[in-house]
Amino acid sequence: MTDYAADLAAIRAAHAVIAPHVHRTPVMTSEAVDRRAGKRLFFKCENLQRGGAFKARGATHAVFTLDDEVARRGIVTHSSGNHAQAIAIAARARGVDAHIVMPSDAPRVKRAAVEGYGARVIVCEPTQRARHETAARVVEETGGTLIPPFDHPAVIAGQGTLALELVAQVEELDAVIVPVGGGGLIAGVTLALRELAPGVRVFGAEPAGADDAARSKASGARVTEQTPDTIADGLKTTLGELTWPIVRDLVEEILVVPDVLTIGAMRLIFERMKLVVEPSGAVPAAAALSRAFAAKDVERVGVVISGGNVDLDHLPWTRRRA
């Protein structure tokens, strides 16, 4: 089982490492939502995770498995989103510095959150290239360790811990639906389930405006560039070198969801489940409620609510449409 980035043993070891630092998030259900889906949905609530997203799992694992001497030189990453916050939290828990490269157009509130956890923010131009170059410079200056947001074995193993909990919390799942951005979460979950519960079918869920994973699977070749156009800001990235083979070989299908359905699912989760969810976090729920998924021969479905960090001043149903 060493042909992919992690295996069940690595994911179990990751769980032992991170358990003191992250939450075992609850699974919630809603009869009203089940009626709409025509299935029984079990929502794994990573919006209730530390830092408001599943990213705490992988970041904490990666930070806590560094050697003491390496860790002491600090952690570097580039992210404008939930991974930045997760690294800041994990670094503080380990008592080491975090240097977060953020694009100059990142929301002030996200920057404030990262700084609130004691991390140093380095602002760069809002391009992929500037982010990578700035991060590389910070690594050189500080001697810190770069922990990327998804394409990293320790991060993938950490994200996979979600599946260990879900299988222990819900009996006899037929399927899971996991959001797909860079693919760290679905890679970890898939690698855990293939050994732990191989009968559980794994579906990815992706916004139509950033459907690189679906197109990669369709063509058999990894799509590495796209111009994303979606409200799901956490899922704009393309798959990585480590995550792609797992998605290609082991994920049954990528369900593609238009933003209008994501906004509807988001509002349904607010209204009926009383949970705050961010757009990216509602994409799997939107897939579960879609007509295409209703036709699948599965009854008991684990649905990941991956995060809840949403700008409450600009909820999509109150925002003026462009």
Added chain:
Amino acid sequence: MTDYAADLAAIRAAHAVIAPHVHRTPVMTSEAVDRRAGKRLFFKCENLQRGGAFKARGATHAVFTLDDEVARRGIVTHSSGNHAQAIAIAARARGVDAHIVMPSDAPRVKRAAVEGYGARVIVCEPTQRARHETAARVVEETGGTLIPPFDHPAVIAGQGTLALELVAQVEELDAVIVPVGGGGLIAGVTLALRELAPGVRVFGAEPAGADDAARSKASGARVTEQTPDTIADGLKTTLGELTWPIVRDLVEEILVVPDVLTIGAMRLIFERMKLVVEPSGAVPAAAALSRAFAAKDVERVGVVISGGNVDLDHLPWTRRRA
């Protein structure tokens, strides 16, 4: 213990009756909120209760303890809020009719929710008098039983079941903070705790714009009229004949909260706990975060989040202020 509307035995019996029909709601915590409060807060999440509010407890108890023959003639109530929905749900579960008198200015969404649970809605003029008269007429016409929203022994005993769960879920509480409208919830909780955990101090929380309970306690005489001016639409009512003696004799203090603090607490619960809470449901949290409460010599505090039925199109921080 028969001098008040209920006692621990009655509340335990109520719990046995309603347990198959309502949720045992979770208790949630937040380090970020605890830091602001300077105390350890344990939030009892009745926003995750059936129908989105604690009202399901009392309504279900009252509906399910009617004799079969009486129940068969149906249930009548007047409410524009969470009690209406709770009665509709409970009546459907028992398989009997529900007739809900609602004022003509009730939000369409609330009327739709009640009708969605299969209840019949009778619209009346938006005055207290019209509501009572219309309900009385419906009782006469149908032979149904009127179940009022708070001033009723079975309703009070049902609401008290919240305290049984909270005490089982959280060890060594020093205090609880409970919202006060008509007083059904605080009455039930107080009567449960005085026998079950007499060391737990009971505080009420009330909006400054509907502070009849605080004024009643200050003067020793029940205030029965007020012109409420608050965003906390669930707490506008004055105390009832049955609930007042309990608040007068057994509740330590009513904490009075201006709406601006309620809105802040509501947003904090959305942002940091990822929970949808209605204004009334955030009043106890606002009290827990107040300077006045910080000075209290209590460390471990149960805080009721009483409901989550809020109009998502008009959240108070996006709404234009009057």
